[in-house]
Amino acid sequence: MEDGNGQFPLHIQTGDGEFIVKEEEDLSSPTSPDYYTSPDGSFDRGVRLKRRRRCGQCGPCQVKENCNKCHFCVRRDVLKQTCMYRKCVYLRSKPKPYSRPKETPLASSAASVLSPNSQEGHSNITSPTASGPSRFLDGPSPPNRSDVAKPIMPPKLSDHFPYPHGQGFPSFEPIIRPQGPCSAPPAPGHTPHRIPTTSPAIPASVIGQHAMVPGLVDQSSLSHNHQIVMPPPPPTLNDFNERTFSEFRSQHMLGMSHNQVHSTPHPFGIKDPPELSDVHFPPYGRPDSQRTPTGPSSCVYPHGIAPSMAAVGFNSSVDSSSVLGSLDRQTRAFFPTHNTDMFRHFPPLPPGYAYPSGRYGQNFTSPHYPRFGSMGMPPPPPPPPPNLGLKPQGGHTQPWGFTPTYSSCEQSNGCPKNGCCPPVSKNLGSEAQVMQEIYGNVLNSRVPYPIPSPIGIDCSPSQRRPGSAMSDDSGRMSMASSDFESDVISIDDCQMNALIRSDGSNSLQIEIGSSGIRTKHDSPVRKGKSKFTMDSILAPSLQNLTSPHDECEIVEDIMVNRKCTINGTVYVKQDLGDSGVVQLEIPGNKVTLEDSYLDDKLAGYSSNLGELLEFIRKEPQIEFLRNN
């Protein structure tokens, strides 16, 4: 039986489920028990106020049944400990005696209503999204997953992420691997290690969508050193990892071949492939029970694999399947070549979650507890039964031992009653922020990410140089935004100057200078308002190739100094090698080509020039329009 309730949180049963009303403020740190405090603020040492109770919100708390296999379960009678897989995240921290001034319980009277603790009959594990949260009031809003049963929640709170920071979702580092089944986190006791990963390309449209989400993110945690240890990211971060990535795939990376969602390790005996044991990439809010135990997954990219922009297609059709002839050569574009990883903005959480110190600080120890997925899903199967070589590390720790890495206690919104609050980082609160940070930076020159560019343009950091300010055509100069950069880019080895602009959301404009690709004709812009079609553009340079038609000469000179935009959609396919293909879809009107054309050399890289030309020739909507 679980510890019951005191005054707070209040459990209210309604037709819609159980609602929990908690005091708004954390009354005690997650790591300290409640002790009476003298009026003067001093502690009455030794006077224990009350023992902490499980938060009921974290992942482990969602697990309603004992695994009966873990160490504690097996020896329950003697050890009298809760199941390893059910051990509340907040209780994993060792009580911090006398370390904190006792606050007045009613100091903050605000109360938050937690979402109903809906229990899915068929599952022992309640979907995190279904359970509530709470005090994450100023935190990020949990992404709403329409595909996840959503409990009826108070409107006001429904859009807040149900899980306070660290709510059992100590984030783990999403490890991206090329193929193969996704694995479960390693069994407790494994040595945590990080696997460098690369980031997938981000469709411009996606960038826009997510970048727009309001919120702020700890910049430092995202932009630079990914080794940074951060406080446990709010669930939303994980959500971001998982959800966005999968969404990207499903919504924008049509060409990707590895789309399976990671399966979540199941605590009750289902073991994940050992080789991927350190990978945990569960879908947001999906109850463990609803996942495929060992499905293939691939949400990951192998380290070292630099995805490359491999193909470019112009297609006005909605049917994205009609990818055209492409410039197939792999170039390094779009993805960071170093260990940057948009999905690695979160600290690597050791097999047992690495909770930042501070909040969970020194007292937060629990080296051998299984780690949970972002959604608090139970980790992999219980470790080998009792006492089988679980060699925890760390000092006076509990079996769930983490490496405390929290840095601050200030983030205390979200404390479960009696004490430990899941750390909630205000700075990390919003996934939007993450998105913004990530995407914004991807498109910005402030971060060492190669700028993704259509047309298989490789824009390596080394070639980049800052450009002057320039607003995009929409006039937006938002934060992520309107950044403009002048770079020497290359399209399949053809270097050229280019101006790359992005409004940070959904506009990516690339203006290719005249010094590179243009080879033969450098005549002045021809006046007139003619429309240029790809045919025209390609013709001149392709005439020596097997161009299907021969109206080439016609436009030999109209390419020069023309600034064109493309009608329709530009598809840029990037072959990630074993990881599949990423396709970037960019509205043609956001792509500008200036003073450039596909010449022999460039065309020579097309894997299927004939198809490309044919498409261009037949597709009436694919055309270059003179911009000026």
Add this chain to the structure above:
DNA sequence: TGCAACGTTACT
């Protein structure tokens, strides 16, 4: 330091 043991508290 790691962990088993168990007193004690919280709750049903």
Add this chain to the structure above:
DNA sequence: AGTAACGTTGCA
């Protein structure tokens, strides 16, 4: 009263 399990203690 019974159950669950938190927190402390003490041993290796």
